[in-house]
Amino acid sequence: MRYFLPIWILIVAVSIGVLGFRESVLRKPPIEVFPDMDRQMKFRPQVPNEFFRDNRASRLPASGTVARSEPRRNVAGGAVVYSYEDHPVNSGKMTGTTNWVELNPTVIDAQSMARGRQRFEINCLPCHGPLGDGNGVTKKLGMAVVATLHDPRIVKMSDGELFHVISNGRNLMGPYASQLAVEDRWAVISYLRALQFSRLGSLEDVPAQFRASLNK
């Protein structure tokens, strides 16, 4: 006992010294204690795979691929439009032409406005600011050029051209097609129009019973 106890205490102390405590920073991948079927012969999204030249297990669709599946939601007039069709909802252009469509071809209601506001605040607010005036946080942190969306040129832009700018980007602004679904892009445009309108309206546009509360 005289020998056993000190030796044992030493062993325990050394193991704690080596293993450390819970929650300490570990730089090496965690050990899998019973790795029975933890890692199987299948690929998860975004993992590397040497078989393909670009080293990605998740394949990108071949360029020009268009999804068929479900028709678009929310098209004005209840039209059934699929994503591969040449229709203003998909392209922002009048069918069969290269002219921008003037008006948003989706249904605009309280729900799509709320959705548009939410998506605007996620995707556009960092640069264009909550009011769309180009004073987002990034301006203070080193972004030199940001457009104000109240610029008369942009206010006059057709909805179809706005759709094109969001989908493909323009000059220094990146494309948002991979972040925003087509329906969401149109919802963002509706909300953006509301923002622009908020600066262009006059007192006469406010319903009579609310005017007094604005006269301050």
Added chain:
Amino acid sequence: MSDIFPKWTNKLPTRVIAGALIAGTTVFAGITYYATPKYTRVGYQPVQPVAFSHAIHVDQVGLDCRYCHNGVEKSWYSNIPAASTCMNCHNQILANDPKLALVRESYNTGKAIPWVQIHKTPDYVYFNHSVHVNRGVSCFSCHGEINKMDEVRHAQPLSMGFCLDCHRNPEKNIRPPEQVFNLNWHTNEAAQLQLGEKFVHDWKVNSSQNCSACHR
């Protein structure tokens, strides 16, 4: 006769038993403390190829998680953003900074950035982000205070016990849907329970404990 068993042997059985008890308890304590994901996983913080900081981008710049992890509401899988997402800002901000060299290379050549995956459930677990996020379970519950981390670290064990703790009592963690992505939102326990119970009832939340919910 006393020569065969000297006197000290009288105490031998008790000593052996005491020694075995001490050794047994420490080994048992060691295994319960160390051989669990609370030790093996929590604190895992690999060195990432690009010194990307959630603290800067979420807390300082104020980006929403969905600006980058835009699949999290729609899919089981929460994607890591493509380099083009970073370049939306970094084409102007720190445009020539060596810290972002890999990002620019990936953007220009399409080569993937070798991010190290931190959270990784075993392949026999079928986890799903969208069910949780759309039902008021915040990123905070499973990933901790990402918005304060300069380097992402594994904050929760993500063991089966951890999942079931919440699946048995979801009301402790369900928050209003608009606060899911706001990791700074906290209430006290009583208010949380009241809110949670209301949501569980109103939305008919059914966080299943069937094996087949998570294992197939």
